[in-house]
Amino acid sequence: MPGEVIDRPNPQPPPSNLPEYVSDLLVRLDKPTLADKTNDVIAKYRRAANYIAAAMIFLQDNALLQRDLKFEDIKPRLLGHWGTCPGLTLVYSHLNLLIKKHDLDMIYVVGPGHGAPSILANLWLEGSLAKFYPQCSQDAKGLHNLITGFSTTGGFPSHINAETPGAIHEGGELGYALSVSFGAVMDNPDLIVTCIVGDGESETGPTATAWHGYKFIDPAESGAVLPIIHVNGFKISERTIYGCMDDKEMAALFSGYGYQPRVVDDLEDIDADLSNSMEWALSEIKRIQAAARSGKPIMKPRWPVLILRTPKGWSGPKKVHGQFVEGSFKAHQVPLAAAKTDPEELKMLQAWLESYRPKELFKENGDVVDDIKSIIPTEPERRLGQNKKIYDTYEGLNPIDWRKFVAKKGTSESCMKAVGKLLEQVVKDNPKTFRIFSPDEFESNKLDAVLNSTNRNFQWDQFSNARGGRVTETLSEHQCQGWLQGYTLTGRVGLFPSYEAFLGIIHTMMVQYAKFGKMAGEASWRKPIGSINYLETSTWTRQEHNGFSHQNPSFIGAVLNLKPDAARVYFPPDANTFLSTMAHCLQSKNYVNLMVGSKQPSAVFLSPDEAENHCRAGASVWKFASTEEGINPDVVLVGIGAELTLEVIAAAELLRKKSPELRVRVVNVTDLMILGASSSHPHALTDEAFDALFTSDVPIHFNYHGYANELKGLLFGRPNMHRVSIASYNEEGSTTTPFNMMLLNGTSRYDVAIQAVKGAARRNDRVRLHLHELVSELNGLIKSTQKFIVEKKTGMIASLRIVNYGIETTE
Template identity: 45%
Template sequence: METNNCVEVALSEGTPLSTELLGKLDAYWRAANYLSVGQLYLRDNPLLKEPLKLQHVKNMLLGHWGTTPGQNFIYTHLNRIIKQYSLDMIYISGPGHGGPAVVAGTYLEGTYSEVYPAITRDEEGLKKLFTQFSYPGGISSHASPQTPGSMHEGGELGYSLSHAFGAVLDNPALIAACIVGDGEAETGPLATAWHSNKFINPLTDGTVLPILHLNGYKISNPTVLARIPHEELEQLFRGYGYNPIFVEGSDPDYMHQRMAAALDYAVDRIKQIKYDAGQNPDGPRPHWPMIILRSPKGWTGPKIVDGKQIEGTFRSHQIPLSVSASAPKEHLQQLEDWMKSYKPEELFDKNGCLIPELVELAPKGNSRMGANPVTNGGLLLRDLRMPEFRNYAVNVQSHGVEGEGDVHVTGRFLRDVISLNPDNFRIFGPDETVSNRLEEVFEVTNRQWNAATQQNDEFLAPAGRVMEMLSEHQCEGWLEGYLLSGRHGVFNCYEAFIHIIDSMFNQHAKWLKMTNEIPWRRKISSLNLLLTSTVWRQDHNGFTHQDPGFIDHVINKKAEIVRVYLAPDANCLLSIMDHCLRSRHYVNVIVAGKHPSPQWLNMDEAIDHCSRGIGIWDWASNDQDVEPDLVMACSGDVPTLETLAAVKILREHLPELKIRVVNVVDLLKLERQSEHPHGLSDSDFDALFTKNKPIIFAFHGYPWLIHRLTYNRTNNNNIHVRGYKEEGTITTAFDMTVLNDMDRFHLVMDAIDRLPQTGTKGTYLKQALEDKLIEHKEYICINGEDMPEIRNWTWS
């Protein structure tokens, strides 16, 4: 590990930039800053060929300046080292609303005009480039999906570093330069993401080069990391396992030389680490370089406006200078002076084209950060090699045979997906792969781990296909980075705690929606979320581990993006998982149980049922020749069990009733066809659920979601839903259903209440079931387990 003294000596040895190159880099930086200010302010007169007038300025000034000049500075210097060292590098902009910098950088290197031919590299193109920024019908103020080279939007802070680490997995030559804003660094996900360096294998993975941009302020407050002493900051990042390199100041010439030296040193260290790992794969965990860049917020912008300091303060965060008819008149002149301070006449020719000697500073072809195919992952996407999922089928010779756990069965399938795709597929999860019954994957792989190990550790190795860290944020961020860069994966998680990544899922779904509308973006593999350890099977964890509401959140997103599947048994789960791993550009939420449970369908039946997504289980129904008196519907493994147990009671005690059993595996089949591509037409919905018969619906999640999905159906008033209603404790599996009125006894009583024709027989049966509930409660309190008739129940 290099000491900081060694770093200081290395940086102080000479000046890496010649006078000529320094001048060119500074000019390139000025060009990027000029383009950035133009995006914030102008809609005409892009080269200031005439005195600036109000009609040249946008009526609404929107955007963020504070982080932009620092990011332009970084982008300029990264271009140099890409060319000098022939690097494969991507740029991830973490600070919120740093869009002007990324747009400017990709425009100067030429990728922006290649993607958007109307934004030409001349005066007319500059006018369009400026006008579109934060303008109706234009582009947003952060590095949005419309920006070439962007695979991280940054609209919400905290995920840049985990995306960067996800992108470099299985990309050994890639360097992800991740710019971390000091405000962003205060978020929980980002603060945790620094530990991702313990999971990188220098032989098989690429490198993340974090560049912490300390410009001192958020919107109106100072940032924590900018206000702690230098020694404390250095100790913090050395404690995280990095080799920090400081670049601090405001004088451009000094900062250019310092940044160039820092990047040269960083590249040298990265190459040395890679070489050492090849020579000694079992060597100590490397301390990767990082750069801490301290520069003024709003660097090179207005110094003083209306008597108040702007550069170097929070006042430069957004629009540092108001220019409008109602603003002070001198502001217009200040804007013109500011833009002219970059000397555009030295940067662009009379036609608005960047002068040739500056054009030459940018890398060429796919070496340009805006053109790197990693940032448009669908260009690199390879289909998974898939095992035949039918080979893992549970042998269901009769409906309701006991199984070993649906997720456990699927673990064997995922084990072989890993074997067939050793550099293209990973499993992510917060320390739950074994707990969630996927342990058979460890027959062929390990957890990737590059920190210390001890004798009793299991399944830890520098290389592995399972990524586990007890942070849902990091697992989700790593997986998103892995998918966005063109690979495949699954995130397994306890159902109750997937809510931790609600907002991350939200942002990813928005990215998928937006990229669907951008022709040059290619589809990526789907985000597959396997939720288990579900609400209905938390015998020892209790109320804290009970929340099935993530699916409610998911369904708020655009219909063309989200899918929700609730597997009733293992063969259905195998069919669902195979389908989801092959899919593109969706968020697939798969809910399945890990505990032993009945198996209902053989593989052929499961494939047919999952292909339809919803259907009548004729073997459980007795209405084949007549209109049913009652529809018993279910979605989810435990609701399916309780529904079939209720049907068995009804058919035994009220055999004259005609009952139809409908199982829903694709939840969005319940929506109208006009609302979701999987939705049923009204006629198909009515054919399944009837137009006027009572429907008792046992649902895995919160009952109101079913009402929401079916609110405009003909028979909506007759749908009675039982599901989770925030009742739970440390109790038996069956008692969880009783506490939420979704058990077989309550379902039968609900049916009787809606079937007056059951008469006296129904009245007596209802009373007997009420007695049975009392017996159940007494039994579990004495014995600590469910009654034998519950534990040993079978369908046959």
């Protein structure tokens, strides 16, 4: 019938119509069986891990099945994902063999993040849980705590996260495991990351792009990723695309990507098949690396990829109530969802768990038998859950002297050009611990000074190949974010510069990463790591030429919503403050740093000493732009953002001429977080400090780069906020001029001056006397300027020049 789900065990994809020679693209190996002893031990190991994983989903008591199950032994709420677990354990068991045999430095990145029962079971078997969580000791009590606590209050969650030893990838949102893996091996020449990618995850755009990641890996300087695609055919309730592709189609796809594919699917002797395939893959990795490190690199090497075909929920219930479970989507989560209340399902659960023969696997004290432990790497740091590159490897950067690159106060300089010179020095001083991951906008963002001392790192380009480039540039923001995460979580420091409008593409990736960071901070065994650093340029204020689609500061709000311990948002107003801010962010730890700035030349307002003091305080009164250095003002004008601050200063200068009796205090805020209500953020000003900066009762007008609601949310809770008005980006603008962008969004100098006059009139009778006249004049200037822009197709407007501590207008 139309729409009917055809449910059958272990379905095979229909044959393709590709020619037979495509099959020759697959790597074929002889498959000698493993030694009997090894085969027996690895089978026991997998039975033990699968038993523990299944028990974790169901049992709140009777963890070792010492008696028949009763309803009270079953958890009241059954949570967890069984379907992927047997495959994850199969791979884990063979990685143990491979590591032990070859003394490998390896970590395991798991794309199917909800396979936590499998990973936790393996971590318990190898003793990694006991190392970091003594309550999960390798005995009956520790096993009871693990099994009964899983996915309950105080226990491990049902997905892999920062609480999971060995993890560098948050297993919530799918699509990023492979790019994170490539980021982890960069500048880690001895590291191999085995990344298992689910066939459901493979349907995401980020994963589809991530297959190209090895084209940015120089095997002379970096490690290797061994991707394993776990094709079990089903997602939560539907077939997968890869599950419907036969071997020839998979071979054509991955050969096209540039890999050597090998299918692992001999269910009769899966251990021999996988063991031989891993040995082959490792030999290929070593061959490619040896060539590169001997000075004779292989141009466009074809890295290995394994395609592992096993049934969904393998070794679980075959059928339940007459319907196939193993090999179907019904194995995805909880195969026996009614085991708490249905006698038949309870009996099936008992049979399922007994099928692993736990009495052969566990000693009387609850630990596993010695045979099982014999395949686990002897050296603890070689175990997948205890590799120090995952939890204690921060290297940091050499000290950064930003003052070498400062601009002279009173001149004009592009913030991004100044930062580019600083980053060039950082690259020189940190050739193996710092990288820039950029969408295809690096030179457009005026950071090209970096390229004076380094190349781009793109291995499939003959002019970038094997040159140690520190700039990794690609059009995919998802890829850049994944690389940055993997690189940062394994101890190094990275930077992600981007057009402002398109950082929102990785909004949820950033949030997932921040959640990982929050939980990592609560895990005492995880040591600090470098901050994750975003540089937001090509902002809406100067994207008038690209139009409305390029005007979007929403990523600011995404960072503001993070936990206060992590969120940092900076708006350096000139080149010198930007240099100070960049140096601080690159040397900080555990934060999500967002720096927002302009790439166009703009006034340098502050000397190096003033810039440092300003950045340290987060905000300050700009006496040179204020009336009588800001003493006893009628209104406080606040600029947040380089262009928005320029308009505030221009408004203050305009008011000197139009309303000399109006007293103005100009404040610039560079650290947005200081505005939050007292104690809401580590940087938040006390109410006393807030009043000292903004006064306690004078009207305040904010000219803010982002959305007004962000600022309202920060200021909520501060006393006497009825005096505040806010102008900000208001979703207006298209192809026009830079100044018209300000006019359209109500953030121009004329708009700021109008708000200043209205605010000051509440306190100053002289200003109030001329309120209507002056506001009318300023509104007239707005209309005449817009008319001029439309007619003349240009937006020339008076600019500012800082002269000592005064301001002059230049035409």
